[in-house]
Amino acid sequence: MSDRMTVTGYAQMFEEALPSFVAVAEHEKADMREMLMYSLESGGKRVRPVLCLAFCELCGGKAENALPFAAAVEFIHTYSLVHDDLPCMDNDDYRRGKLSSHKKYGEANALLAGDALLTHAFSLIAQAVEQKSVSAQAAIKAVGVLSSCAGLNGMIGGQFVDLAMEGKKSTIDDLFLMDRYKTAALIRAACQLGCIAAGATAEMIEKSGQFAENLGLAFQIVDDLLDDEDETSSDKVNNKATYPALLGAQRARELAEEYTKNAVDALSVFGERAVFLRAFALQLVNRKV
Numbered sequence: 001m002s003d004r005m006t007v008t009g010y011a012q013m014f015e016e017a018l019p020s021f022v023a024v025a026e027h028e029k030a031d032m033r034e035m036l037m038y039s040l041e042s043g044g045k046r047v048r049p050v051l052c053l054a055f056c057e058l059c060g061g062k063a064e065n066a067l068p069f070a071a072a073v074e075f076i077h078t079y080s081l082v083h084d085d086l087p088c089m090d091n092d093d094y095r096r097g098k099l100s101s102h103k104k105y106g107e108a109n110a111l112l113a114g115d116a117l118l119t120h121a122f123s124l125i126a127q128a129v130e131q132k133s134v135s136a137q138a139a140i141k142a143v144g145v146l147s148s149c150a151g152l153n154g155m156i157g158g159q160f161v162d163l164a165m166e167g168k169k170s171t172i173d174d175l176f177l178m179d180r181y182k183t184a185a186l187i188r189a190a191c192q193l194g195c196i197a198a199g200a201t202a203e204m205i206e207k208s209g210q211f212a213e214n215l216g217l218a219f220q221i222v223d224d225l226l227d228d229e230d231e232t233s234s235d236k237v238n239n240k241a242t243y244p245a246l247l248g249a250q251r252a253r254e255l256a257e258e259y260t261k262n263a264v265d266a267l268s269v270f271g272e273r274a275v276f277l278r279a280f281a282l283q284l285v286n287r288k289v
Helices: 007-021 033-040 047-058 063-084 101-105 107-130 136-150 155-165 172-197 202-228 243-247 249-285
Strands: none
Touching (some): 007 047, 007 063, 033 063, 033 101, 047 202, 063 136, 063 172, 101 107, 107 136, 136 172, 172 202, 202 243, 202 249
């Protein structure tokens, strides 16, 4: 087992490499690095990079080779948060205790910062080929997976459903649809890109996707449970449909545990080598923050 097969180890590897992945403007007047780093370093849990690196090693690759893919997923995740905080979306002034990007730099700049993160994510995949971290074939697969998971049938689609649900009476099926797209899809991208970076088999990639779908739903349910305890959360303020609101806290917790079990079961194809990911899934469902 790799010495890095801990959450802290993978996260530290990613943090150390992160600055090198941020785009550098050719002219100082176009330099957005400060804005980009402000959002990228907003204190997230780095769940997606950890999963990407862990799946790469699980499939026999070197975690270092998956770093550009991990960064690409995290860039897209971060851009979605920057845009999600805007007044036209969730209108959040703070993100993890810090001023949101649009409160720090202005709405127009926040919009552009999100656009820059999204665009550069795909450049990182191309650069991984140039740096011989992955093959061109792997990069093509990665672009296909990431664009699908981030687009209309993924995160963007989920955000659209989220906005459409505002002010309406939503069902639990509406909520599952939204979260399969908005949350689980990008987690699936992280897991599958890790597999792709390692040259994994089609079965491994498929099973990693099943793991991610279930983990993503469990992750979102726990998020809703934690937000339910916070009277200042945007979900409470905007009276959004959540799992505890529709099902009650006890049933929501049971569902989170059921989806986590399904995620762990999907790892059976990897045998005992998946011990880290099994433990990580349990850690996420039992988290308090």
